[in-house]
Amino acid sequence: MTNKDITIVITTFNSEDNIENCLNSINSSIKVIIIENSNNLKFKNYIENKFKNTECFLTNENLGYGKANNLGLKKVKTQYSLILNPDTILEKESINNFFVFINQNIDFAILGPKQNENNIKIEINKSNNLNLIECKSVKGFAMFLNMKKFTKIGFFDENIFLYLEEIDLCKRIKKIHEKIYTDSNIKIHHLGGKSVNKIFEHQVELTRNWHWMWSLFYYNKKHFNYFYALILVSPKFFSALFKILFYGFFLQNKKKEIYLKRLGGLINSISGKPSWFRPTLD
Numbered sequence: 001m002t003n004k005d006i007t008i009v010i011t012t013f014n015s016e017d018n019i020e021n022c023l024n025s026i027n028s029s030i031k032v033i034i035i036e037n038s039n040n041l042k043f044k045n046y047i048e049n050k051f052k053n054t055e056c057f058l059t060n061e062n063l064g065y066g067k068a069n070n071l072g073l074k075k076v077k078t079q080y081s082l083i084l085n086p087d088t089i090l091e092k093e094s095i096n097n098f099f100v101f102i103n104q105n106i107d108f109a110i111l112g113p114k115q116n117e118n119n120i121k122i123e124i125n126k127s128n129n130l131n132l133i134e135c136k137s138v139k140g141f142a143m144f145l146n147m148k149k150f151t152k153i154g155f156f157d158e159n160i161f162l163y164l165e166e167i168d169l170c171k172r173i174k175k176i177h178e179k180i181y182t183d184s185n186i187k188i189h190h191l192g193g194k195s196v197n198k199i200f201e202h203q204v205e206l207t208r209n210w211h212w213m214w215s216l217f218y219y220n221k222k223h224f225n226y227f228y229a230l231i232l233v234s235p236k237f238f239s240a241l242f243k244i245l246f247y248g249f250f251l252q253n254k255k256k257e258i259y260l261k262r263l264g265g266l267i268n269s270i271s272g273k274p275s276w277f278r279p280t281l282d
Helices: 019-024 041-050 065-074 094-102 165-175 198-223 226-249 253-270
Strands: 006-012 031-036 054-058 080-084 088-090 110-112 122-124 132-135 142-146 180-183 188-190
Touching: 006 019, 006 065, 019 041, 019 088, 031 041, 031 065, 041 054, 065 080, 080 094, 094 180, 110 165, 165 180, 165 198, 198 226, 198 253, 226 253
Parallel strands: 006 031, 006 080, 031 054, 110 180
Antiparallel strands: 080 142, 088 188, 110 142, 122 132, 132 180
16 A cells, blocks of 8 residues: 555635645645635646646635535545645654554545544444544544445535535445544644635635534434424524624624624525525635
8 A cells, every 4th residue: 555545635715825734744646636616727826836746626616615525536546535624734644554544454434533532423442453433423624535435425415515514424424334433543733714814714704604504404404304403403593693683782793794694594594595605705
């Protein structure tokens, strides 16, 4: 098993501030596919000229995280792939330790690096390797995929523009009785919330709030039922409504706008509308 047996897929969106740190941490013998959710030809040319192992594809529109990753994964020719966020940094031995895992001949669909175990649902540790934990889901900032396991179910649900797409994927994987693990020997640093240029922070915050609420209802409706999802989000609905009134009264317009977006995302999802909201980053 060598670096030629894995391809890294990174979805970017105005990520010039941190993508170079990520690419610098990747061995130059590993193929990298970047899906840039824009028509930024300058970004494409710069990245491909500086990082010869990298191929950058422009979508010419913002497709969202899941659909853009799907485009990248369909271009993968290797047996394994690694989905990375642009605000991640690999440690020197990250990929080598993945191959150590592979050489143990463990049947798996998804493998995550070391993570905060309080934030994932632990199922059971069935391995004699104490560094390996079988779990129900992993965080989406770094996911190793065994590509042959995805022929039955495909990759990410393209109805989801942002949030819970990796949880949805993991749930579908578990439904067909495939295995998901985390390996604490594999360390990948995630800066978190640093994937987009700082000047767009407010627009990104609005987008995150709209899509978090849309995806929360959609995910629970999809995997449980409409009424379960409705009961689950009802407190969030009334909380957002109260905070709109509260921040409006005190003329805190930026905070009011955030909760308007939360409420809007939720109403759109409840009414069955697609995840249409997009940030304006001009």
